[in-house]
Every structure is written in structure tokens, then in C-alpha cells.
Amino acid sequence: MVLISKDERQKIYSYLLKEGTLVVKKDVGLEKHQDIPVQNLKVMMVCKSLKSKGHLVEKFNWQWYYFHLSEEGIRAMCEYLGLPTNIRPDYYKAPAVKRQVVDEDRPRRGFGRGRGRAKEE
Numbered sequence: 706m707v708l709i710s711k712d713e714r715q716k717i718y719s720y721l722l723k724e725g726t727l728v729v730k731k732d733v734g735l736e737k738h739q740d741i742p743v744q745n746l747k748v749m750m751v752c753k754s755l756k757s758k759g760h761l762v763e764k765f766n767w768q769w770y771y772f773h774l775s776e777e778g779i780r781a782m783c784e785y786l787g788l789p790t791n792i793r794p795d796y797y798k799a800p801a802v803k804r805q806v807v808d809e810d811r812p813r814r815g816f817g818r819g820r821g822r823a824k825e826e
Contacts (some may be wrong), residue, residue, distance in 0.1 A: 707750045713743045714785065717751050721761075721774060722782040725796025727752065729770040 719805060720741050721727055729738065729752060735745035752772050755761040760778030764771040768784045774782065 707747055707749060709747050713747055714751060716741055716743055717748055718782050718785055721755075721772075722779070722786065722788070722792065722794060725794025726763075726771070726773045729772070731765075731768045731770060 717727075721776070727740075728754070729747070729749050730745065733746045733749070737743070738745045738748045741748060741769065752761055752763070752770065753776065756763050756772070760775060760781050761772045762775055773796060773826065779792070782788075782792055783792055
């Protein structure tokens, strides 16, 4: 049984609400989590608890847990932290559209198989 203080739980919840995703290494001996100043074991236990409540979705691969918030989880985090429910994590926000810069002054090379440089014309 792991006792988790309210302050540590708030740090984990606020990070989850801000990012929307959380990666946890399956190593109970780690002193601190790589992103949150809380023991790795406590982060694992809180995430398992939230997963059993349906607030997180879990993927496990190569000794790493990958968690992301569900819609119900976003509402629960906002309610626990006392925030309005219209807050969205960065995970759900659309990225800014990046325009590709095309350089028309440079000469075009052929699309070969990569066997050396193209001959200059």
C-alpha cells in the first residue's frame, strides 16, 4: 500500500491536465519521475487507480506505460482541481499550421537511388 499526499496527487493531476498524456517507466526503484517531482512508484499507482476508474487509457510497451486522458478523465481532473470544465490539455489542441518554405533559387537534383551526387548541368 502506497500513501500519496494531497500535494503529490495535485502535482500529478495538474501535469496530466496540462499535457493530456503521461509516460511512466516500469521501475519502482526510481527516486523521481522524469517529468514530475514525485516518486515513480506513486505516479504509477495514481495512474493505475485513474485507469480503473476509466479516467485514463493505458498502453504498455517495452517496460513503459503510456497513459492519456479520456473525456471523462478531463472532467474529473477539472472537478478535483477546482477548474472550469472547458479546459483542454495540449494533447487535444490542434497544432499551428506550418507552411513549407520552397527555395526556388537552388537547382533541382534528380530523384535517384542515392548512389552518389547528381551531375551538375
